[in-house]
Amino acid sequence: MATDNRSTTDATGGGGRRERRSTRAFWTVAAGVGVVLAANSTPTPLYVNYQERWGFSATTLTAVFAMYAVGVLVALLLVGGLSDRVGRRPVLLGSICLLIASYVLFLAAGSVGWLYVARAVQGLATGVFTGVASAALVDLHPRGDHRTAGLVNSTAMPCGLAVGATVSGTLAQWGPSPLRTPFLALAGLSLALLVAIVCWVPETVRLSPRRWSRVLRLQPLRVPAETRREFLIAGTGVAVAWAVGGLYLGLGGSLVKELLHGSNPFISGLVILSMQGVAALAQLTWTLRWGAVSDGITSAFGCTALLLGMLTVSGALLADSPALFFTGSAMTGVGFGLTFMGSTRRITQAAPVARRGETLAAFFVVAYLAFSLPAILAGFLSTRFGLTHTFYAFATLTALLATLTALRSIHLARSPHRLSEAAARGGPNPRARV
Template sequence: MAKEDGSARPPARSAFAFWSVAAAMAFALAASAVPSPLYVDYQAQWKFSAATLTAVYATYAAGVVVALLLAGGLSDRVGRRPVLVVSIAGLVVSLLLFVFADGVGWLYAARGLQGLATGVFTGAAGGALAELHPRSDHRFAATVNSTSTSAGIAAGAVVAGALAEFVPFPLRAPYVLLVVIALVLLSAIAWRVPETVERSGGEAGFRVQRLKVPAEIRGQFVLASLGVFAAWAVAGLYLGLGGSIAKELLQVDNHLVVGLVILSMQGVGGLAQLVFTRMSNASASIVGSTTLIAGLLVTAVSLPLLSPVVFFGGAITTGVGFGLTFMGATRRVVHAAPAHARGETLAAYFVVAYVAISAPVVVAGFVAAPLGLATTFYLFAATIGLAAASMLVGTLVRR
């Protein structure tokens, strides 16, 4: 029912609608991880360099950042449901580009569009989850938001790896399956998810999101940025170079193994957030950064040993550190940001996150050829470890 001025009335909260949006969130992030086990096949088929591979990977993150800057608050102005529907439709188009890809240019286009659609979708979905929960439990909604992200990435990588290993047409079958799932979710959201935003006329749809951090919380923001940089740079390492490391350094030529490597890091990260959800922000940051550093050390040891078992142990340990570090950093920003500047502060925070998940991996791709993949990993791990150690020291000092 509409008001006289044409704005929508907030409807009753719906469990079906809540879990439909949560499933779509997990799906969107699963789609973003599907190419990771397949990158080595694209590289072998079209003969492009490691630098090109990481640039293709980073195109996704660039699309997300653009979406955050131009459409971060779009659903606040035009409504949640239309933004969710249009962004899922954009994901479908990006998946079809992967299905018909016959060169590296198609990969750039598919990843860029996928990033734009995912960035627009996640902004709207985050608000919708908080507004649709039947008991108005914002803490639970936030937990579902963060864990569905990690679980989606892990599931996407494993399913893609399994399909690529065991079914025909490995570079197309995963995307065809995703298109079918996307159409089901699109139908559920279009027909069963109610609008939760009262829209007012005359407001611009797209506008540049300001990136501003209030002076009184800049110290907290710097600590949180160090944490999210360390966590998401590790995620970028596994998503962008996990397949190359498994194939070249560990001599494991199996798509499913690559997916399981990502599951070991991302899936465990999501599980750690669920298990330790009552942990304080400071404790999560301290335990998370320490565990992250330990995991990177174990992973570094596994490479000269050529030991997949030790490598998986390092990935699991790193995953726990990733999950807790990300959780502690995000909560620190959310709690510190004043209400009047929360949107701007969170936009700046997630720009840091997506730069972290893309820029270091691109650099790694360029230096891998002259330095070798193992040396590149050691330098990469040392940089991430330094950021995690800086956050650890800063948190201990503040505590």
């Protein structure tokens, strides 16, 4: 009997230890998502400093910013699913090493050309890490809760963006070397993350014999025919949200300079905090309080907040009011967070299970194109018509698209014939929750 009790105790203790190890590994990867996204937003408060040092235009500034999206798109198209072929741990570690290499490029930058390369490398590292982290978080969750893993992942992204920009702006404003200290701090944090992954994150993929010729392969972009209507609505929503996010990250410092009539990296960081930090809070609060609401209504509410936020920010620029600007940025953050979350859940639920990977790859290609191209266009137009007038035009277009997306989302959420059509063809339920 004593032997049986001891065996039971050992088994229970072993299970508890395994769960603690899994919990520690899960939160290590989640922290990694935050660190990687913090690295993405770190240059944002510094762009005006680079611009003043090397005298390049707003078009060049936004092109530098958009090189990040180029790197992410390369990762999505070429390295998608790499961790399924070589394992989660090697890809996590390799992407962190690549991210550290981008810091070295920023630290060595002596001209704008270095910034292009640094941002592209940073984007490639981010695209690789966030892709494998999404899968690793599901693998490592102690109870296998996909919904919680997805919530942690989606919340860690805007949290990382907010913290990265705020800390970078603070260090740039009061640190000893504005263009070096933020990246040195990130390098130390990333090295600590590298050690934590080595020590605490186990491999979760059973690997078959490798065919090195198939390690890197082009990811085809295809949307299943039965998903195209849902893809159009979700893609429009994520495009509107990420276009606004790209504008803030690319030209946030310039907008602050316009309002304050002078550059201030700390205030530029707070602008990103007021948007992305609120976005993370909105996602978490909405999920906990109104998680049963359909994804269509979630997206519609987010698009409405985006519309009101952009109009408020436009009014702030017209009235030259920093307080109103931050209020509008917070409203925009709510819209960004909820529109992104609702659109992602919509397309994840609508996509056939066997083709979910390629559908999501196409979805995020739309997101990153929207993240970069409008920001580049805004930078180009601002050199001809001024930043304020360019923002007015951008806000008007965003308001129209957000309104159309909100109305269409509400219509689909309330349309019973869509449910019967989906059921008849054995497809996904458009109103189902993820």
